[in-house]
Amino acid sequence: MARLDPEQDRALIERVQQGDRWAFQQLVEAYKDEAFSLACSIVKDTSLAEDVLQEVFLKVYDKIPSFRFQSSFYTWLYRIVVNRCYNELRKQKRRFPFFRKEEGTIREEAAVRVDTEDLKTNVNGALAQMKADEALTLRLFYLSELSIEEVEEVTGFSKSKVKVCLHRGRKSFAQILKRQLGKEIEDL
Amino acid sequence: MKDESIKRLLQASQLQPSEDFTSQLMHELDRQIARKMRVKLYLLMAGISVFFVGIALALIASGFSFRAFGVGGALPKVGTMMGLSVLAFLLLNYVSSLAKLAGTA
Numbered sequence: 189m190a191r192l193d194p195e196q197d198r199a200l201i202e203r204v205q206q207g208d209r210w211a212f213q214q215l216v217e218a219y220k221d222e223a224f225s226l227a228c229s230i231v232k233d234t235s236l237a238e239d240v241l242q243e244v245f246l247k248v249y250d251k252i253p254s255f256r257f258q259s260s261f262y263t264w265l266y267r268i269v270v271n272r273c274y275n276e277l278r279k280q281k282r283r284f285p286f287f288r289k290e291e292g293t294i295r296e297e298a299a300v301r302v303d304t305e306d307l308k309t310n311v312n313g314a315l316a317q318m319k320a321d322e323a324l325t326l327r328l329f330y331l332s333e334l335s336i337e338e339v340e341e342v343t344g345f346s347k348s349k350v351k352v353c354l355h356r357g358r359k360s361f362a363q364i365l366k367r368q369l370g371k372e373i374e375d376l
Numbered sequence: 377m378k379d380e381s382i383k384r385l386l387q388a389s390q391l392q393p394s395e396d397f398t399s400q401l402m403h404e405l406d407r408q409i410a411r412k413m414r415v416k417l418y419l420l421m422a423g424i425s426v427f428f429v430g431i432a433l434a435l436i437a438s439g440f441s442f443r444a445f446g447v448g449g450a451l452p453k454v455g456t457m458m459g460l461s462v463l464a465f466l467l468l469n470y471v472s473s474l475a476k477l478a479g480t481a
Contacts, residue, residue, distance in 0.1 A: 209402070216398050224393045238393050242401050249405060311389035330379075331386040362377040365385075 192218050197261045204252050212252075216245055219262060222332050223269050229323035230273035231280075232316050240276050244269050259341065266332070266342040270324065277320065314364040321345070322357035329354055418477040425470040432466060435459030 192200070192215075203211035220241065227237035227244075248265060255264065315323045321343075328339045339350045439456030 209405070212405075213398060213402055216401060220397060221390055221392050225391045228391050234391070234393075238397060241393060242397075242404060245401055246405060246408060307385070308389040311385050312391060326382070327386060330383040331390060333383075358377065358382060361382065365377075 194260060198257065201252060201255060201257075201261060204249070205255070212249055215261075219265055220245075222262075223265060225327055225331060226266060226269050226324060227273050228312075229315060229327050230270065230320045231276055232320070236276065236280075237273075240272050241269065244272050247272075260338075262332070263334070263338050263341050266328070266334075267344075270342055270344075274320075310365060310368050314361055314368065317364055318357060318360050321349075322353050322360060325350055325353035326357040326361060415477065418473050421473045422470060422477070425466050425473065428466050429463060429470070432459045432462035435462065 197215075200211045200215050204215065223244070224237055224241055227240050228234060231237050231240065244265075247268060255261070315327070318326075324343065325339060325345075328334045328342060329336075334342065336347060336350055339345070340347055343350065345353065435455050436459035439452040439454075439459060442452035442455065
């Protein structure tokens, strides 16, 4: 399901605020894919990203009665996703300071091996190998099509940091894909 | 790599959560709502108990006051005994409510 336009968002949110669970389900359907991709950019683990996303949507249902339409719904939602994911990442680092590092290396190697199968796996493998800030900024800017200002709002980064992350992200994304696909990347 | 290519690649490779993500979420939401309702109910019960504890304490205090002002006979004793029994009953009730609440929250 594609992202909704602001009017549809508003109508659904107002219904959720009146306790309509079906409207909430519609909101979840509309935003779960992008929110999941953003969560994966940071935590680099699909099952953990799914757990975090479930918590986020439950929190959203709790907090939506106080949503006053001062920002767009998706920037509000993505901000919650990003904050929750960085918290989870910090928690994981505290819990497994050495294990996570090793696990990340294993996953990167596995990604390089498996990633010749198809483009989707290659792209997601490349994003999994990138730094969380860069992968997140890239996805927000290109996948969710947010403006630089909206990316700033969602991530809490400064404008210059967003620009630096985008620049470095584009560069490392292309480098990793080139390493994985070789000359095929020139046809993309 | 051009901006358009990156956009196309990322949009074509969007990740998706598992198929039953939404149904699981709605199920969890139902459970959470039911849990909150129970917590509210127990808090209400605890609140009512506290109110009656107040009344029981007032009864006990009045029994002692009667004695202090020299009123003898059965009245102060009945007041004190009634207050103490209401207090004991309510305290038991209160403890069981809190135990249930602790098990739910």
